[in-house]
Amino acid sequence: MKIIWFLIWLLLVSTSLxxxxxxxxxxxxxxxxxxxxxxxxxxxETQTADxxxxxxxxxxxESTRYIRTRTLEVEGxxxxxxxxxxxxxxxxxxxxxxxxxxxxxxxxxxxxxxLKRVKRINSRNKSGPFVGSEFAFEDLGSQxxxxxxxxxxxxxxxxxxxxxxxxxxxxxxxxxxxRQIAWIDQAEYRIxxxxxxxxxNSLLKTLTYxxxxxxxxxxWRPDEMFMENHQTGKTTxxxxxxxxxxxxxxxxxxxxxxxxxxx
Amino acid sequence: xxxxxxxxxxxCLTLCVLLQIYLHVANAEEDANGIWSGYISGQGRGFWQSPxxxxxxxxxxxxxxxxxxxxxxxxxxRAITFKPFARIDSxxxxxxxxxxxxxxxxxxxxxxxxxxxxxKVFWGVTESQHLVDIINQTDLVENIDTEDKLGQPMIETTWxxxxxxxxxxxxxxxxxxxxxxxxGRLRTGLVVDTDEEEYESGAEENHVDWxxxxxxxxxxxxxxLSHFNGTSRAPELRPTLNSNGGVELIPFYGLIDQTGLDLxxxxxxxxxxxxxxxxxxxxxxxxxxxxxxxxxxxRVSKSxxxxxxxxEYHFDDRKQDAPVVFQDDIFLxxxxxxxxxxxxxxxxxxxxxxxxxxxxxRVELQRRFSxxxxxxxxxxxxxxxxDDDPLRTFHRDxxxxxxxxxxx
Numbered sequence: 116m117k118i119i120w121f122l123i124w125l126l127l128v129s130t131s132l133x134x135x136x137x138x139x140x141x142x143x144x145x146x147x148x149x150x151x152x153x154x155x156x157x158x159x160e161t162q163t164a165d166x167x168x169x170x171x172x173x174x175x176x177e178s179t180r181y182i183r184t185r186t187l188e189v190e191g192x193x194x195x196x197x198x199x200x201x202x203x204x205x206x207x208x209x210x211x212x213x214x215x216x217x218x219x220x221x222x223x224x225x226x227x228x229x230l231k232r233v234k235r236i237n238s239r240n241k242s243g244p245f246v247g248s249e250f251a252f253e254d255l256g257s258q259x260x261x262x263x264x265x266x267x268x269x270x271x272x273x274x275x276x277x278x279x280x281x282x283x284x285x286x287x288x289x290x291x292x293x294r295q296i297a298w299i300d301q302a303e304y305r306i307x308x309x310x311x312x313x314x315x316n317s318l319l320k321t322l323t324y325x326x327x328x329x330x331x332x333x334x335w336r337p338d339e340m341f342m343e344n345h346q347t348g349k350t351t352x353x354x355x356x357x358x359x360x361x362x363x364x365x366x367x368x369x370x371x372x373x374x375x376x377x378x
Numbered sequence: 379x380x381x382x383x384x385x386x387x388x389x390c391l392t393l394c395v396l397l398q399i400y401l402h403v404a405n406a407e408e409d410a411n412g413i414w415s416g417y418i419s420g421q422g423r424g425f426w427q428s429p430x431x432x433x434x435x436x437x438x439x440x441x442x443x444x445x446x447x448x449x450x451x452x453x454x455x456r457a458i459t460f461k462p463f464a465r466i467d468s469x470x471x472x473x474x475x476x477x478x479x480x481x482x483x484x485x486x487x488x489x490x491x492x493x494x495x496x497x498k499v500f501w502g503v504t505e506s507q508h509l510v511d512i513i514n515q516t517d518l519v520e521n522i523d524t525e526d527k528l529g530q531p532m533i534e535t536t537w538x539x540x541x542x543x544x545x546x547x548x549x550x551x552x553x554x555x556x557x558x559x560x561x562g563r564l565r566t567g568l569v570v571d572t573d574e575e576e577y578e579s580g581a582e583e584n585h586v587d588w589x590x591x592x593x594x595x596x597x598x599x600x601x602x603l604s605h606f607n608g609t610s611r612a613p614e615l616r617p618t619l620n621s622n623g624g625v626e627l628i629p630f631y632g633l634i635d636q637t638g639l640d641l642x643x644x645x646x647x648x649x650x651x652x653x654x655x656x657x658x659x660x661x662x663x664x665x666x667x668x669x670x671x672x673x674x675x676x677r678v679s680k681s682x683x684x685x686x687x688x689x690e691y692h693f694d695d696r697k698q699d700a701p702v703v704f705q706d707d708i709f710l711x712x713x714x715x716x717x718x719x720x721x722x723x724x725x726x727x728x729x730x731x732x733x734x735x736x737x738x739x740r741v742e743l744q745r746r747f748s749x750x751x752x753x754x755x756x757x758x759x760x761x762x763x764x765d766d767d768p769l770r771t772f773h774r775d776x777x778x779x780x781x782x783x784x785x786x
Contacts, residue, residue: 151485159446170719171720176719178720178749179749202749203721203749203750203785204415204749204750204785204786205745205746205750205783205785206416206721207415207785208415222645230500230525231498231499231500233500233616234498234503235600235642235644236649237644237647237648237649237674239644239646239647240647240674240676241679242676242677243676243682243684243717244679244682244717246717246721246723247717247718247719247720272687291677297706318540347681363453366540367489367538370538370540370543372536372538372543372593373491373536374456375539376457376484376486376491376493377454378448378450378454378457
């Protein structure tokens with residue numbers, strides 16, 4: 116019996132010694148944070164949510180889009196996301212279906228309701244604006260770990276909480292950014308803020324997340340995402356509502372050939 | 379004043395069945411909710427050249443409405459759709475018309491989707507011509523671009539799989555193409571009499587057509603294969619002496635078999651497209667094709683506009699005997715998408731005919747004002763149109779069109 120206790124003691128001591136002596140590089144720590152954040156968001160299976168997107172220009176003129184989103188979690192690859200527009204009324208029932216992939220171009224289809232046409236679109240370039248907003252397609256795509264390489268910078272207070280500040284470098288060749296700096300809270304690994312630096316390495320946009328709520332005692336989702344473009348003065352606010360997880364949605368509800376009937 | 383489908387029986391039957399479903403099923407479901415949407419639009423068209431044919435006017439104003447009622451239940455696996463359309467035109471009575479664009483019931487069971495009623499279907503990939511697309515009849519009085527379609531009675535079933543879809547169509551009830559009347563521009567020299575038409579089939583407009591289509595995907599390549607058997611959507615226009623001793627054109631709708639192929643491949647920023655058909659009928663069989671590419675230059679402006687460049691070549695093996703405009707033509711176009719809050723888009727294209735040296739140019743612009751109003755305008759010009767080119771009939775019909783629509 117004594118020998119077993121000794122072995123357990125030896126195991127504990129050696130692992131703790133190992134973790135102390137193992138000097139983690141900033142890159143390794145950044146990656147570890149990203150993996151941890153990704154794990155905490157795994158297992159929702161399907162998600163539906165309603166989105167109100169408000170675009171505002173420098174003069175304060177506003178334009179609003181109402182979008183319903185449906186997400187299918189795909190293991191080992193990016194998620195499948197269907198976005199259906201309810202407003203503006205002239206693009207009502209227009210739908211965008213995206214199969215996102217880590218470093219490969221996404222598969223993307225557009226459904227044009229007036230023509231009843233499903234158009235597969237070239238989505239190699241994800242840096243373009245999404246329906247005139249300050250969000251690029253790549254900002255809205257599912258955030259897979261392999262999309263970036265990482266570097267932990269430092270800890271910093273963010274509101275009442277403490278954040279990891281991590282710099283991440285897009286691995287996707289056609290990304291519109293050279294780097295991003297993300298503030299991730301240490302308690303729940305939620306993204307609090309992201310700064311986007313354009314290809315000339317100047318600050319382009321800042322995205323701020325707020326109103327996080329926990330769903331199914333596990334998944335944290337923001338009520339609001341606010342994107343500010345520092346170069347144009349334009350902003351876009353995303354207000355999320357009616358989050359639902361583990362719904363009845365099936366794989367076939369994300370089939371491009373089903374787009375004409377999906378509303 | 380209005381022209382309307384002669385297939386009243388199908389229309390009435392469809393509407394009665396839908397109403398039954400609406401009253402007895404849809405209202406009993408707790409999660410059912412119905413929504414009205416649609417648009418109302420005012421349109422003005424101006425033709426600045428003196429007309430080629432007698433009685434043609436220099437322009438028109440018209441009003442169009444297209445409301446849509448949609449109600450679904452059982453998580454969208456059951457749905458009814460009702461979408462009528464009407465246009466009142468100031469000059470051409472043939473252009474004043476009503477149609478039921480859609481009136482159908484959707485029923486999804488597992489991998490099978492069923493649609494019964496009047497519906498619209500689109501097949502194909504190319505931009506400047508839709509060769510493969512055959513299910514719905516063209517509503518030609520709406521626009522010569524043939525993108526407006528009449529509702530088609532059908533039973534459609536789709537077998538949806540991960541590899542794609544297999545679709546079967548039974549199409550009872552034929553829809554005749556609409557043609558401009560005597561006062562209308564963009565018409566043939568002799569007026570088409572849409573009250574008289576002839577069919578190859580003894581069953582005439584009651585001939586039951588059928589079609590099948592396979593859609594599948596191999597990585598970046600999309601493939602569609604289709605076959606249609608039934609009454610041709612494109613009539614042959616036959617000069618006939620009418621009761622008043624005048625000559626007019628009578629549409630003759632023959633029976634055809636048409637096999638179609640559509641192919642699209644994404645390669646880098648390139649999108650390659652091909653559509654091809656083989657049509658067999660009494661008389662002469664023919665093949666036709668349209669193919670080309672679209673290349674997109676991303677973020678050409680600081681605000682994030684995209685510029686797409688398109689080239690498509692049109693071929694028809696009947697050459698100059700082809701009763702169509704596209705037989706040996708090249709289309710060059712550009713699509714400028716501003717990616718702004720107003721959804722501003724400009725499409726400009728030119729068509730050059732290698733056989734006749736005819737040219738035509740088309741520019742389309744659309745922009746949203748506020749969240750409900752949208753402005754669309756269109757400029758179409760024809761030049762150097764040869765006497766024997768089928769396009770000759772339009773050669774003095776350059777026009778500018780403006781549409782202001784309120785969406786609800």
